[in-house]
Amino acid sequence: MAGKVKVGILGATGAVGQRFVQQLEGHPWFELYALGASERSAGKGYAGAVRWLLSTPLPENTAAMQVWPCDVTTQNTPFKECRVVFSALDSSVAGPIEEAFAQFGIAVFSNSKNHRYDPDVPILVPEVNVPHLDIVRFQQQQRKYKGGFIVTNPNCSTTGLVVALKPIEDSFGIEEAVVFTMQAVSGAGYPGVASMDILDNVVPFIDGEEDKLEKETRKILGKVEKANGEEKFSPLQVRMSAHTNRVPVLDGHTMCVSLKLKNKATPEQIQTLLQNYSSEAQTLQLPSAPKQAIKVLQEKDRPQPRLDREAGKGYTVSVGRVRGGSSDPSLCSFDIRLVCLVHNTVLGAAGGALINAELAKAKGLL
């Protein structure tokens, strides 16, 4: 383990927390050193505290680790020795806990929504907005954090959307996007969605999700403006209309998108553009970054969550059905329709935060 960065997980027993444990097993740069959960779990061994929901086995060495409170001031807590914590905390408690860890000097990579809209906190997706990471130094200065900082990753559906939209925005400009999602139950955590609500059913509502999808997309695709020693986000002024839905799928959020472009493009151009897209995550060869940020599928009925969510071990966004805005282009104001798919608990949650931390290390922030 010599030389590995010590990392901890806040909220380690929940659905996303388990994904962090899974994704950190055997990580080349990071050593899982501290597990945090609620008072009810603290003091127990992880195996006894967790209801393990993944089909890969609970790593044996993690199973034996002790669970600690999510409090960096607890006596003897291993969190004190961590350089990084990943937060999978519930939003009802995440805010002040994450701040306390950052204040203590720890880099916090959070999957929670609490700090996403802070003016000095980036919502970071390495395949999309690496330059946003720079605001962290301004954040440290503003908040008087010494070594610590807070970086968030977006809502799970936003993650898939912005990866697919980024190359299109860069090359053609997006004027308007109508987005419809079909989201997996794992996105609601555990126990989350009741089986009586989702068997033989869909639920055309996810609380707060449509707002998040619109707001986070604009911030991520926007720019950081620097002036007079101040830094602030300037969101992309893209027009949007979003519909979010829950479907009986375990993992994988599927999104149907209609796009109006500033500069016209054919479906073939968009396909080529997406297929060839390579982000800094690929260039830097971050350990968890997939070879392909985006996989373009040619089959007429793909992507599908069961078949495509594991692409790139869950880190690749799949895009398919790239076509014109309508079967009758003369009666449609949209230029392109497409379907994209993201593994919501890998790239869309724990995996996304993990690549963010890898990026921060590659950039010398850890």
Added chain:
Amino acid sequence: MAGKVKVGILGATGAVGQRFVQQLEGHPWFELYALGASERSAGKGYAGAVRWLLSTPLPENTAAMQVWPCDVTTQNTPFKECRVVFSALDSSVAGPIEEAFAQFGIAVFSNSKNHRYDPDVPILVPEVNVPHLDIVRFQQQQRKYKGGFIVTNPNCSTTGLVVALKPIEDSFGIEEAVVFTMQAVSGAGYPGVASMDILDNVVPFIDGEEDKLEKETRKILGKVEKANGEEKFSPLQVRMSAHTNRVPVLDGHTMCVSLKLKNKATPEQIQTLLQNYSSEAQTLQLPSAPKQAIKVLQEKDRPQPRLDREAGKGYTVSVGRVRGGSSDPSLCSFDIRLVCLVHNTVLGAAGGALINAELAKAKGLL
């Protein structure tokens, strides 16, 4: 049975055929008199020929009826005595068979797509476009049908959509509609969708469905123009962009819609408009017409297929989540978002055709 109109079913053993059998049981105006299916089934009793898929029991008297070929010229066939046939035939065979029945003098109410785009055949939804029925007399004259004619009902998802859109178009005008569907497996017939394709999955593709949804909606919401003894359809020039998807739901198609209106309206105005909508199907008190054409739901997470598909015994369209086009109206070109739900094999198929026949009878065409 004295005085009841004798009716037959073409394609009586399939999923939609079974719905016709179910919906015709105890009908006040119609007597089920002839059952037609493929050569393989012809000659058998219905109970032995059908794999009954509905949770209501197979009506006993229908169970004992004989199945005949879908050929009105077969010796002794009871179809010869029918005034009406309902067609649930597969589109690979429906076209010429339906014409032969109309030629024979029988009124054909078809759920198949084959004649939907014929210039003299209406796609009829009684809650929406009753005046289109009139073209039937022109059709008879053109095709030299004596007493017979062909009326179609639309694709199942179109049915739900046009019922929700009609009052809005009439009152405010629709400039553009982006429509996203989550469609039940029963829409694909039986055996239809393989379980391996849909368990823990969604399929973002239904062959030809997006084109149908756009094209049929425009025809149904359009007008019939009469000039120089000719009659023809003038489709509504509404802009559209459609995405159709299959989800693991047994019955009930759910649709998310973003609407740009010609004349602005608030969500409250739209809700009131839809809630109060009453069509000629209601005014004429057609036996299968529901009391409410549209039910507006106030709960934030409705309509849902499992909970709402049986509204009005499957004949009412449910609409919910009527709201503005975006959480930030300044960054959105759409005025209204809503969710609507239709029972795809009742109003969206067999039940729709049945009301069409009831309307034709009320209008003196039978």
Added chain:
Amino acid sequence: MAGKVKVGILGATGAVGQRFVQQLEGHPWFELYALGASERSAGKGYAGAVRWLLSTPLPENTAAMQVWPCDVTTQNTPFKECRVVFSALDSSVAGPIEEAFAQFGIAVFSNSKNHRYDPDVPILVPEVNVPHLDIVRFQQQQRKYKGGFIVTNPNCSTTGLVVALKPIEDSFGIEEAVVFTMQAVSGAGYPGVASMDILDNVVPFIDGEEDKLEKETRKILGKVEKANGEEKFSPLQVRMSAHTNRVPVLDGHTMCVSLKLKNKATPEQIQTLLQNYSSEAQTLQLPSAPKQAIKVLQEKDRPQPRLDREAGKGYTVSVGRVRGGSSDPSLCSFDIRLVCLVHNTVLGAAGGALINAELAKAKGLL
């Protein structure tokens, strides 16, 4: 409402409580007069307190009723005027509340397990063990209840099993039964089973269910012994081995049963016996009793929950696949295999309790 018996529901907002509301709508003998739920719901209108889960609409007059605490001593509570309460309370609280209502003079028909094994409380299934109802008078005497008493109905899977086994026990005697269940998620209440636990999955464990299935079956199929002014249950000494499982089905418990008989019978004899079975619930023409207590299916792949749970409006037990104990009878000690199906929240819960109350009224106990 003149002359109708006033009834209340304890635990009216839960999954079984909602079934009570549904089943009591328009009941010829009973008038729903009081709704009770937890302190959190008390004081609200029912429509605002309940998350309605059924596909039939919430009855309008019930929607407007006020929810009261489950306490018969509350000032002005309508429970004081009830002659009967149906209890759908959680077992963590049901015991003393039900006793308090009985003590007050109210007849309690409980779906909860708390009093099922009390030596003076029957587990009653009107199609099976009507004579057990008589112990209620001994109960009243023992407990000094004046007018009040407690009658329970069994666990949902037990209900289906004992209806199928009763005629067989009576005619041939059952030496041993091995029972495997596939139980619907609604049996666990709401929110109950998490979707992440049951999508693409089965769970071969339901806490305490195997014990209940064995113990309750023996009590229900046993006798009441009377001696020296004492009355007590003498359970049937049938040998059993039970396996209970949760499957992704909304409603309807399916059970596979292998039976060793005391006196040999052919599958045909068992089929005829079950088909012709008629219990006192049928003879007395209780309002909710189905025409057929048992429906025997001849199709080789039935009963199935989706297709058969609504038989007799959910009050009929379906039995199918009646066959020998093995394909090689010389290498099997069982005589008969069969599959039976019960609607777990109708006959297996609310509906069962309702028929019990109807029986009590028919027998002059109310």
Added chain:
Amino acid sequence: MAGKVKVGILGATGAVGQRFVQQLEGHPWFELYALGASERSAGKGYAGAVRWLLSTPLPENTAAMQVWPCDVTTQNTPFKECRVVFSALDSSVAGPIEEAFAQFGIAVFSNSKNHRYDPDVPILVPEVNVPHLDIVRFQQQQRKYKGGFIVTNPNCSTTGLVVALKPIEDSFGIEEAVVFTMQAVSGAGYPGVASMDILDNVVPFIDGEEDKLEKETRKILGKVEKANGEEKFSPLQVRMSAHTNRVPVLDGHTMCVSLKLKNKATPEQIQTLLQNYSSEAQTLQLPSAPKQAIKVLQEKDRPQPRLDREAGKGYTVSVGRVRGGSSDPSLCSFDIRLVCLVHNTVLGAAGGALINAELAKAKGLL
């Protein structure tokens, strides 16, 4: 590829055929050299002929291979150069095709049922009945096969059952087994089970499956008797009663078993016995053999198909809930209840056949 054994797949485009392709990718001993399918697919590239159903990607080099008819006499067919073929053929055609390949001198490892009950063909499970492989030499002599032979693997549910029962039979003797299955839809191939038959449903019937489960279990757990130059199977005279059911699960057959033993054993003894079980597949370190033939789970609600089917990459049988025959042992003739789980298309089909071939190679038969 030097030195690798050339192998082919018969029925390569079906659900099990795809598993063969997946499991053979990168195999250390075998080189996939020929793909066979129906006339309709022959001549196409594999990628164009198959509807790939697995969540791992179609191996690139296999995608480019040509599909050939399942006929070893076709000119230039690569099957002629194969030493081994794996058969995933439908039972309607498998019988004579497999014989022709064996006659040609090719070792056939078949997942089809056609030859399972031939008196000189073993149903082989390497974790269970390695000695049965020896009958192959007698088969060659009887049938005058030169180098070729036929080995079958059992029905998917049988595979899981016999792995769990073998150590128990060896140590304690099994007098009677009642077996109840909950089987995945992939066991019925593709398209197989219609979604309308299995959503919100279970089907308590699989054609011929109960007979197979009983008959195959007895043959596999039995012995080969040799006398006067003849060899024949002597099935285990275990009493059985089986119930087989289809459930909405993608992969993984779950079985509940009640066992009566010849020599009594406690649940703890059975657990220890199973946990420590190691077969010749493990001793010989066959490439596809898992480290553990059986994994014993201590959690009270396991095994579950979604969580446990991937144990040992799909080659390990999971066993859990090992307990007494009933909660009241005095009223039960069974000694042990347990739940076991097998990945039906890996160990229970393609993977099972693959280990059989590995075993044959290790034993010098290839």
